[in-house]
Amino acid sequence: MNFDLTKISSLLSYDPNDPLLFGSGLFLFLFFFLLLFYRLMANSRNGRILLLTFFSLYFYYKASGLFVLLLIFNAIINFYFGEWIYKSAKHNKKRIILILSIVFNLGVLGYFKYTNFFMQLVADIANSSYDLFDIILPIGISFYTFKSLSYIIDIYLDMIKPTEDFKSFALYVFFFPNILAGPIDRASKFLPQIQNEYIITRKDIAMGLMLIMMGLVKKIMIADYISLNFVDRVFESPLRFTGVENLLAVYGYTLQLYCDFSGYSDIAIGIALLLGFKLMENFNYPFKAKSIADFWRRWHISLSSWLLDYVFRPLQIKFRDRGVAGNVSAILITFVLIGLWHGASWAFIIWGLLHGIYMSIGLWVNKYKKSAYTKLKLSDTKLLGFGQIFVTFNLVTFSFVFFRADSFTNALNVLKQIFYFFKPEILIQFAEAYTPTLVLIIVGLALNFSPNSWMQKSVNIIESLPVAFQAALLTFVIWIVVQVQYADLQPFIYFKF
Amino acid sequence: MISQRLKIVICNELNLNPNLIDLYNNTEANEIPGWDSLNHANVIVAIEKNYELRFTGLEILKCKNIGDLQNLIELKIVKS
Numbered sequence: 001m002n003f004d005l006t007k008i009s010s011l012l013s014y015d016p017n018d019p020l021l022f023g024s025g026l027f028l029f030l031f032f033f034l035l036l037f038y039r040l041m042a043n044s045r046n047g048r049i050l051l052l053t054f055f056s057l058y059f060y061y062k063a064s065g066l067f068v069l070l071l072i073f074n075a076i077i078n079f080y081f082g083e084w085i086y087k088s089a090k091h092n093k094k095r096i097i098l099i100l101s102i103v104f105n106l107g108v109l110g111y112f113k114y115t116n117f118f119m120q121l122v123a124d125i126a127n128s129s130y131d132l133f134d135i136i137l138p139i140g141i142s143f144y145t146f147k148s149l150s151y152i153i154d155i156y157l158d159m160i161k162p163t164e165d166f167k168s169f170a171l172y173v174f175f176f177p178n179i180l181a182g183p184i185d186r187a188s189k190f191l192p193q194i195q196n197e198y199i200i201t202r203k204d205i206a207m208g209l210m211l212i213m214m215g216l217v218k219k220i221m222i223a224d225y226i227s228l229n230f231v232d233r234v235f236e237s238p239l240r241f242t243g244v245e246n247l248l249a250v251y252g253y254t255l256q257l258y259c260d261f262s263g264y265s266d267i268a269i270g271i272a273l274l275l276g277f278k279l280m281e282n283f284n285y286p287f288k289a290k291s292i293a294d295f296w297r298r299w300h301i302s303l304s305s306w307l308l309d310y311v312f313r314p315l316q317i318k319f320r321d322r323g324v325a326g327n328v329s330a331i332l333i334t335f336v337l338i339g340l341w342h343g344a345s346w347a348f349i350i351w352g353l354l355h356g357i358y359m360s361i362g363l364w365v366n367k368y369k370k371s372a373y374t375k376l377k378l379s380d381t382k383l384l385g386f387g388q389i390f391v392t393f394n395l396v397t398f399s400f401v402f403f404r405a406d407s408f409t410n411a412l413n414v415l416k417q418i419f420y421f422f423k424p425e426i427l428i429q430f431a432e433a434y435t436p437t438l439v440l441i442i443v444g445l446a447l448n449f450s451p452n453s454w455m456q457k458s459v460n461i462i463e464s465l466p467v468a469f470q471a472a473l474l475t476f477v478i479w480i481v482v483q484v485q486y487a488d489l490q491p492f493i494y495f496k497f
Numbered sequence: 498m499i500s501q502r503l504k505i506v507i508c509n510e511l512n513l514n515p516n517l518i519d520l521y522n523n524t525e526a527n528e529i530p531g532w533d534s535l536n537h538a539n540v541i542v543a544i545e546k547n548y549e550l551r552f553t554g555l556e557i558l559k560c561k562n563i564g565d566l567q568n569l570i571e572l573k574i575v576k577s
Contacts, residue, residue, distance in 0.1 A: 157559055293535065308534055317554045320538040327535060363535060 014065035056176035067138035075173040078148040082162040117344030151187035177272040181494040183302035206463035211270030218263030243422035290388035332356040510543040522564025
């Protein structure tokens with residue numbers, strides 16, 4: 001027999017341009033074998049933990065090479081920080097260790113993510129020049145740093161006891177389904193699951209398959225297709241397109257981002273479910289939101305709830321005597337941090353600030369709004385609900401112009417075209433030239449408004465199918481997705497955060 | 498048990514009818530209509546004013562439910 005040694009070595013080596021993406025053939029192939037071995041080890045908890053740990057480390061190594069050592073270091077040091085806080089008797093000592101651990105975690109994150117941004121800022125203020133450092137961002141660092149921090153802070157707040165088992169904590173940090181781009185699960189929910197028996201019900205399997213299939217469709221059929229065919233081209237040089245095209249690209253990008261990131265989350269949650277783990281929900285029909293506050297309870301929930309618990313609440317309590325102004329200050333700080341979490345750029349800061357401003361205005365006018373609705377007899381009517389959803393969706397879409405554009409100037413160019421060079425007559429030509437893109441944007445957005453019960457009904461149908469049919473369905477969906485796949489699988493947008 | 502006094506302070510702040518609301522030790526803030534993350538601080542300030550006491554930030558962050566809050570208030574009253 002002839003083994004192709006180069007293939008094996010490429011399987012084991014790190015290639016920055018070839019991470020193990022969910023949805024790639026190789027990943028699905030390896031995952032199948034992982035599941036097989038995992039089932040065989042159903043009765044040995046330690047065996048399962050070790051198998052998942054090694055697979056996770058391999059998965060992370062394929063995505064970011066030697067940064068896997070930094071990941072292991074993160075797990076070791078945070079495991080001991082947690083224990084240290086818990087065992088310290090004096091409150092002041094607990095506090096000092098907490099501060100030390102936060103400085104360590106945010107210091108490492110900050111070094112990789114923000115060094116160049118702040119050095120540039122200092123240089124700009126001092127009017128001197130600065131040569132950017134060549135710093136590569138370890139993939140997933142924003143996600144796993146926040147996971148570790150939640151463990152430490154929860155121990156400090158007496159919400160959880162530290163685990164005595166390093167293996168379990170390491171698996172929490174390394175867990176491959178959510179290491180690269182979340183959901184940012186909480187230790188309080190995840191650690192107990194490691195101790196559970198490996199039992200998955202037919203319902204879990206049906207749900208897992210449904211999520212994986214939906215994720216693949218969202219990511220490859222919708223997000224990748226509309227970005228490569230249309231959205232990227234417009235944002236590349238907005239001035240070469242009319243306003244109507246820019247507007248469609250902005251709506252298209254909102255849909256693309258949602259399908260890309262929620263598709264990734266769906267696959268992550270589905271894969272974890274097949275391994276017997278329930279991860280945190282990350283999206284809940286965000287475009288059905290009736291206010292910006294509602295939107296943030298439905299969009300990237302694992303990040304927004306993290307910042308709610310560990311940033312917004314403490315600030316809000318600190319500022320509590322200042323009434324609305326106190327709340328507004330806490331909101332603005334939290335949202336600027338949400339922006340900064342995505343990356344060191346003014347565009348993200350403006351994006352976050354915009355959401356903070358939306359929410360602050362909402363808070364200030366809330367009373368007047370409510371009494372106006374009562375006077376106009378609009379309270380709890382369908383018309384009002386529709387109006388609120390429409391306004392919220394457009395405010396969110398507007399903010400994503402800054403999120404997507406490579407520079408502030410580019411974002412302004414997009415808006416300039418929309419407001420001063422609209423040319424609605426182009427729409428007909430556009431519909432002829434870009435029919436699939438336009439259909440995908442409209443159908444994709446419409447699907448977001450489908451009743452929540454559809455999902456459950458589909459899962460019930462899959463559950464009722466014999467295993468052979470389930471496998472056939474999964475194969476069929478993968479086949480369809482591969483057929484429409486326009487180009488190579490595109491990296492998930494949130495990998496760069 | 499949640500005291501009548503605490504219940505009335507909370508209900509007044511949230512414009513709720515105390516007769517229609519059941520509060521138990523393990524009731525969490527988000528289960529009470531109107532007690533969301535934005536007016537959380539208002540409820541806390543109302544309690545502090547009514548009982549004439551002052552919580553530290555950490556004490557409040559550690560409360561998981563209304564029962565914890567009730568215990569905290571009693572502890573503070575005994576101490577003062």
